[in-house]
Amino acid sequence: MSASIDRDHGLGLLRQMVLIRRFEEKAAELYTVGKIRGFLHLYIGEEAVAVGTMQALTPEDNVVATYREHGQALARGMEAGSVMAEMYGKAGGCSRGRGGSMHLFDVSRRFYGGHAIVGGGLPVAVGLALADAMRGRPAVTACFFGDGAVAEGAFAESLNLAALWRLPVLFLCENNLYAMGTALERHQAQTDVVRKAEAAGVPGEAVDGMDVLAVEAAARRAAEAVRGGQGPRLLEARTYRFRAHSMYDPDLYRAGDEIEAWKTRDPVVLFTAVLRGQGVLGETDLAAMETSVAAEVDAAVAEAEAGPWEPVEDLLKDVYTAPVDR
C-alpha cells in the first residue's frame, strides 16, 4: 500500500466501484417502485472484488459469473444502459429482457452469464477453458462463485477436472460468509476455502476483499500463473455484503453489530482514503466523479425507460437457432 498509485489507474478503480455502488442504489430504489421485478441481488460492499479482479483480465479472457453479477458486468465494461434495460425487461437489455438481473450476457465482452443455480457456472467455465486449451487460445477463464457454492458437488468436480487437465481457469470465490442465510461455519466443517482448493490440486490464496489494490495484485499473480500454463488457480476474496441477500430477505440471521463492523471497512471509503492519503485524489475529484457517475446512472435509467419491449410474437425466438415449431 506504500507504493504510490498511478493517478489514472487509481481514479479509474474508484470510479468503477462508485459506479457499481450508485447503479445498485438506483436499482434498489427502482425495485421498490416496481420498475424492476424478480430477484435482485445487490453487490453493495463487495465492489472491490469485481473491480480488482477484472484488472487482471484482457478482452480475450472469458468471464463466468453468478446471479449477483451487476458489479462484474459493469467492471467488465458492459454499458450501464444495457444492464439497466435488462433489469427492466426491455428488448434493448443485454439479454433482450429474457434474463433479468440474474442472467446478464454479453458475448462481445466474453461475459458468459449470469448463472443462478449455485455452482452451475463452474463446469461451464471448465469447458470454456478446455476449448481455449485445445484451440491454442492463450486466454484465461475467470469464474466467480460464492462461499455457498463450495458446498456443491460441482465445486469439487470442477476444481478436480481443471487441475487434472491443467486448464486455464481462475476460480474466484467471493466469500461473503453467508450462503443466502446460512453462515459458512454452519454449512462447512472445513471453512478454509483455500485448503479445500489445495486438496483438489488447485493452488489458492486468500485476499482481503475490501481492499481493491490487494485484490488486484492477488488476481494479477493468479492470472499470470494460469496464463503461463501452470493450470488453474483459486483466489478467495474475503468480503461482505452490506445489504440483504435479495430484496425479499428480511436479514434476520446476521447481527446488526456484525454488519456495522464490516461497514467500517467499506471498500469505497477505504480506497477513497488511500487515494486521499497519497495525494492522488484532489478535493474536487470526488465530487466530479460522483457527478459523472450520477449522469451515467441517470442516462442508463432513461435508456431503460425509453426502450421498447420485445414483441410478444418473438416469445419462441431463439429457443432453437432455427425458427422451428418444436
Next chain:
Amino acid sequence: MKKMTYREAARSALRQALAGDPRVFLMGEDVGRYGGAFAVSHGLLAEFGPERVRDTPLSENTFVGAGIGAALGGLRPIVEVMTVNFSLLSLDQVVNNAATLRHMSGGQLSVPLVVRMATGAGRQLAAQHSHSLEGWYAHVPGITVVAPGTADDARALLLAALREPDPVFVFEHAALYPMEGEVDDTAGPGEIGRAAVRRVGTDLSVITYGGSLPKALAAADLLAAEGITAEVVDLRTLRPLDTATILASVARTHRALVVDEGWRTGSLAAEVSARIMEGGFYDLDGPVQRLCSAEVPMPYARHMEDAALPQPATIAAAARAMLRRDG
C-alpha cells in the same frame, strides 16, 4: 449397404465425425482406454489420441457442463454419459444451461453439443440400471432428442446431431448394440424431426421408437400370420415429434397403439396419444391405447423383468384387443 451392428454403426459415425472436423472431440467415462462401456468407442483412442478421446472422472454434472462450455468456446464436443441412469447426476447442466443459454442470453449463445447415452432395460440390471428416461428429456424445450431404433439410424442420426447448432441428446438402446442391420456408411446425415414408417399396414398403427421398435416389428409378424396388418411407425426423434407422420398413419389405419419402454404415467406415449387426440380424433375408430413398462422399479429376476417390459406377445395382444379379434 453393409451389414453391421448398431454398435459398429454408431462407431462409424464417431470415426467419421472425428476424422472430418478438427473441432469434434469425444469425452466421457471410460471412452478411451477401456474402449467405451458398450465398446462403441473401441479403437478411437488409438486412432485419434488422448486430446480428442478423453477419459473423464466420474463427474457427470461437470463433464456435461464442460461440454456446454467447450461448445460455447467453439468446439463440437460429443459427450458420452455411460447410461441414462447416471445422466440424472447431470440434469442441472442439461436443463438449466444446455437448454436455456440461447434463449436466456437473447440469442447470443448457441450450444452445439451432442450428448450420447445408453438407455433401456432388458439385461437383468435391476432398478438402478434399467431406466428409459428419454421421455423426460423430450419434455425440455431448447434441446433435441433422438432415439435410433435401427443400425442405420444409429449412424445417420448421430451424424445429423453433429450438424445441429443446438444441443442434441442421443439415446442408444443398450439392448440394440449387438443388433445387425443394413447400413449405408457412405450416406450423409439423417434428418432430425422425421419419423419413418417401417412397415406398412392397414388395420392399426403401432407407434414406437428405440428398443421397442424391433419388438413392434416382431409383433407385426405375429399379427400378419393371423391376417392383421399393423403399420409400424418409428418416431426416431422424440423432440421435435413428427406429428404429421403419426397423424397420416392414423388417418390410414384409424387405430393407434403407442408402445414406449418408459413408465406410462406422464410418458412420451402420453404425449403421442394427446397429439393424436388433438389432431386425429375424427380419424379414430376407437380409443388410442398405450403399452408401456409396468410402473415398478425394474426387478432383477429374468421372468419379472420380461413381464415388466413391452414384448412382442403383449404388443400383439394389445393390438388384437383393439381390433376385438382376440376371442
